[in-house]
Amino acid sequence: MMNPLYESAPVAHLEVDLDGLICRVNDVGAAAFGRATSHLVGKPLVSLFPDGPTGRARVRHLLAGLEADAEEVAFVHGDGAERWVRMFGWPVRGSDGAPRAIQIIFLDITEQRRLRLELEGSEARFRLLGDSAPIMLWIAGRDARCWSFNQRWLEFTGRPMEMEVGDGWVEGVHPEDLQHCMDTYLTAFVHRRDFRMEYRLRRADGQYRWILDTGLPHYGLDGQFAGFIGSCIDITDFKEANESLRIMKGQLERRVKEAGVAIQARDEFLSIASHELRTPLSALVLQLAGLQKALHAEQLQSLNGKLTGKVDKAVKATARLTTLVDNLLDVSRIASGRLQLQLETSDLADVARDLIERVTDAARRAGCELRCRIEPRIPGVWDRVRLEQILDNLISNAMKYGPGHPIEVTIAAAGNTATISVRDHGIGIAKEDLERIFGRFERASTRNYGGLGLGLYITRQLVETHGGTIQVTSEPGAGALFVVQLPRWPEARTAPELPPEERAPR
Ligand code: ADP
Numbered sequence: 001m002m003n004p005l006y007e008s009a010p011v012a013h014l015e016v017d018l019d020g021l022i023c024r025v026n027d028v029g030a031a032a033f034g035r036a037t038s039h040l041v042g043k044p045l046v047s048l049f050p051d052g053p054t055g056r057a058r059v060r061h062l063l064a065g066l067e068a069d070a071e072e073v074a075f076v077h078g079d080g081a082e083r084w085v086r087m088f089g090w091p092v093r094g095s096d097g098a099p100r101a102i103q104i105i106f107l108d109i110t111e112q113r114r115l116r117l118e119l120e121g122s123e124a125r126f127r128l129l130g131d132s133a134p135i136m137l138w139i140a141g142r143d144a145r146c147w148s149f150n151q152r153w154l155e156f157t158g159r160p161m162e163m164e165v166g167d168g169w170v171e172g173v174h175p176e177d178l179q180h181c182m183d184t185y186l187t188a189f190v191h192r193r194d195f196r197m198e199y200r201l202r203r204a205d206g207q208y209r210w211i212l213d214t215g216l217p218h219y220g221l222d223g224q225f226a227g228f229i230g231s232c233i234d235i236t237d238f239k240e241a242n243e244s245l246r247i248m249k250g251q252l253e254r255r256v257k258e259a260g261v262a263i264q265a266r267d268e269f270l271s272i273a274s275h276e277l278r279t280p281l282s283a284l285v286l287q288l289a290g291l292q293k294a295l296h297a298e299q300l301q302s303l304n305g306k307l308t309g310k311v312d313k314a315v316k317a318t319a320r321l322t323t324l325v326d327n328l329l330d331v332s333r334i335a336s337g338r339l340q341l342q343l344e345t346s347d348l349a350d351v352a353r354d355l356i357e358r359v360t361d362a363a364r365r366a367g368c369e370l371r372c373r374i375e376p377r378i379p380g381v382w383d384r385v386r387l388e389q390i391l392d393n394l395i396s397n398a399m400k401y402g403p404g405h406p407i408e409v410t411i412a413a414a415g416n417t418a419t420i421s422v423r424d425h426g427i428g429i430a431k432e433d434l435e436r437i438f439g440r441f442e443r444a445s446t447r448n449y450g451g452l453g454l455g456l457y458i459t460r461q462l463v464e465t466h467g468g469t470i471q472v473t474s475e476p477g478a479g480a481l482f483v484v485q486l487p488r489w490p491e492a493r494t495a496p497e498l499p500p501e502e503r504a505p506r
Contacts, residue, residue, distance in 0.1 A: 011026075014106075018099065032106065062089050083110040127148075133152065136156055136233070195213075198210055215229070285319075352391055363399055371409070372411075398423075401427050401449065417488065419486075427479075441457075442456075468485050470482065
């Protein structure tokens with residue numbers, strides 16, 4: 001019997017008799033199976049389903065139970081494709097209450113099922129990925145409640161998933177960090193903006209560890225906001241290392257500052273002390289020189305040779321004192337950048353010859369024969385006094401550290417470069433000291449020789465202020481060779497046109 005309401009109901013519907021044969025099917029039902037109504041009516045319902053536990057067996061179960069729950073059943077559509085339906089069945093009873101037939105409505109759930117399986121698959125994949133990840137992960141839904149944590153997180157907190165989900169995880173956050181943590185977290189949810197925060201989280205052993213938590217909003221396949229996914233790392237060690245580094249840096253900066261202040265104080269002291277010493281020393285030098293001259297002139301030494309000898313010694317001592325104080329003055333000038341050259345055109349050969357003459361006596365007393373090879377004329381633009389000082393320092397050191405041995409002094413020029421070399425055959429210098437000895441107050445192991453360790457420092461500064469270089473080569477026990485190279489005409493590469501008397505003879 002045709003029932004228009006039944007036929008046009010928007011739900012797939014069919015009825016089977018107690019033998020399992022289809023007695024009625026509406027249009028929607030026929031369409032769901034992809035078959036004509038005439039093709040279906042009279043057929044056993046099970047014949048529409050393929051053999052197997054998800055097909056025919058389930059339909060049999062539905063029919064046998066009469067009041068079966070929903071069953072998901074696979075079948076083959078008229079177009080040949082496998083599809084899935086969910087079936088709900090209930091008995092139609094006669095007036096005697098005995099079942100007469102079975103009503104079944106069914107829904108095509110093929111698409112739903114595919115999506116569900118896909119989602120389950122991707123969730124399973126995500127879980128696998130999350131559990132094997134070396135970081136802690138969490139997922140929260142749209143309501144900001146967490147619904148999943150990976151294995152790492154659970155191992156870290158030592159709590160089961162049931163205790164962590166929802167707001168459970170908050171119990172592990174350090175009370176002092178809780179407010180900031182929740183503010184950041186909830187604000188991010190409201191604005192759906194990624195966040196990054198640090199807080200202390202209780203580890204399974206009860207210790208609070210610093211966690212860097214980074215959360216990103218995530219969206220479903222439909223583009224709808226679905227919640228947040230977060231990753232966390234334990235940054236406690238990093239933070240501690242950073243903190244010690246910060247403290248160390250602070251200490252270092254303080255020490256550098258203190259050292260700077262100490263150096264400045266020492267330089268100031270050096271400057272004041274040497275200036276203070278220099279004035280009475282100059283007066284003393286003058287007085288002594290006068291006295292010495294008078295004593296020698298008056299031939300008094302024959303009368304009182306002892307006194308003359310004493311005065312001679314005092315003159316020598318004051319000369320040495322003068323050199324020391326002058327050195328200190330030079331060092332303080334260098335330290336404060338006040339070292340200035342009095343540049344003028346002068347002849348290095350002249351300067352060298354004058355100096356050699358002045359040190360000949362001292363050399364003889366030291367048992368050093370001075371073997372000099374000095375070109376006749378080496379004009380250039382130099383500070384004459386400082387040139388002399390450079391040479392004096394080198395020759396004095398050669399005498400001091402090589403007494404009883406000859407000293408070779410060679411002074412020559414080639415192009416724009418003048419070269420001074422002083423070679424001795426004394427104690428020599430160990431390899432590790434070769435660079436150091438040019439430093440301020442630096443001395444090699446020559447304690448019993450006396451000295452402040454300033455001569456070479458000042459020499460190098462003077463040479464470099466002239467635009468030149470100084471180098472040393474030496475073997476311990478085999479003497480040392482100091483070579484100074486100076487530009488002759490600092491401003492030009494070639495010699496300027498000099499008056500004829502200034503020119504070096506060819
Ligand atoms: P000082 O001679 O007053 O100690 P210098 O600055 O002139 O200071 O020299 C620094 C150090 O270099 C010396 O203490 C010495 O150890 C070493 N030195 C310098 N010249 C020579 C040399 N000709 N032979 C061996 N050692 C030398």
